[in-house]
Amino acid sequence: MKIIALSKENVNEYREIRLEALRNNPEAFSSSYEEEKEMPDDAFANRLGNEASITLAAKDESGLLGVVTLVREQKKKIAHRANIFAMYVTPEARGKGVGKALMKEIIERARKYEGIEQIYLSVMSENEPAKKLYASCGFQVYGNDRRALKIDGCYYDEDMMNLYLV
Template identity: 55%
Template sequence: MEIRRIVPEDAEQYRRLRLDALKEHPEAFAVSYEEERAYPLDFFKERFSEDNATTFGAFDGEKLAGVVTLVREAKSKLSHRANIFAMYVAPEYRRAGVGKKLLAEAIRKAKQLEGVTHLYLSVTSTNLPAKKLYESIGFTTYGIDRHALKIGGQVFSEDLMSMTFPVE
């Protein structure tokens, strides 16, 4: 399994995996399948050219098996922070260490960003496998957003998690 930065040429494969994720697990993402499906392929290509965001992919040969995005805060008062977004591993690759490898690469990159000392993410409170993964690599829960997402009439809570890097 190769972990590498997603580039604009990967956009079509990324879009396919992302739409699968949104369709299968709408409670895990703030954007809906319908919203994301409306974006043209160029939207995704541009996303992978941004300076403050890096998306990593796990590739099984040529096949994209999982993704995670690291975004550094842009405002000066928040520049010590980065965020993990859009984490997803295709069902056939789960429980094989793919998620852990993706997160390890995102954390490695975050530690290289000058001045970044804190990494944040949120996870649907009922997603126990993801919470267990995040805790196993050092994230701790600092709060719960009890009304994070509303899909139809159902409300989902999210655990707010963070990791602190030692100052070197």
């Protein structure tokens, strides 16, 4: 397995794993499969080809095993912050260190960006494996967003976590 930065050339692979993530774990993302399946390839490509973000993927000979995106804040007053979005590991790759490898690499990339001092993410409150992974990387819960998502009449809470780099 290797960790790579995705570019616009990876749009088809990225679209496939993104839609899989939304289908498999709708409670883990604010976007929905129904919304994103209709999006053109250009919309997915734009996520991979801009200066404000980087999407990393774990890849082996079978294809993408997982992805994670880091988005740097652009406004001057919050330019010291970045956010992690769209973390996903395929069911077949879970429990094999893929998520940990992605998180370690995205944190290292964030450390190399000039001015990034802290990273934020949110995670479904009941997702203990993900919360354990993030905690093992140094993230701490700083709040809870009750009823953050509503899917088919069911509410899901999210824990908000952060990591201070300096």
